[in-house]
Amino acid sequence: MAIRQMLRRSLSGERRSPSEVPKGHVAVYVGENEKTRFVIPVSYLNQPSFQELLCQAEEEYGFDHPMGGLTIPCNHDFFLEVTSRLGGL
Numbered sequence: 611m612a613i614r615q616m617l618r619r620s621l622s623g624e625r626r627s628p629s630e631v632p633k634g635h636v637a638v639y640v641g642e643n644e645k646t647r648f649v650i651p652v653s654y655l656n657q658p659s660f661q662e663l664l665c666q667a668e669e670e671y672g673f674d675h676p677m678g679g680l681t682i683p684c685n686h687d688f689f690l691e692v693t694s695r696l697g698g699l
Contacts, residue, residue: 616638624696627629627655631649632649634651634653635649635650635652636649636650636652636655636680637649637679637680638650638679638680638681638682639680639681639682639685640681640682640684640686641683641685642670642683642684642685645681646686648693649676650693653695654693657696659692659696660693660695663682663684663689663692664680664682666681666683666684667681667682667683670683671683673693674690683693
């Protein structure tokens, strides 16, 4: 499934349980104030540009994430920019 389709589906407001995350993917919550759930391939976690986002999350939250999952404290547009570049790998 293309990343744009996954991100679009995540943004549609549909609520999914953790068991609905496809194999090889992980759910993350993104936003500075209001959090949005995205489902991304786990391969993104090893990419330098995504690791910068993970460092921001570590600085902001440590290991205590407010949503109960991985929360990334950046705006949605920046997150979409980073993930769209990674989708072409």
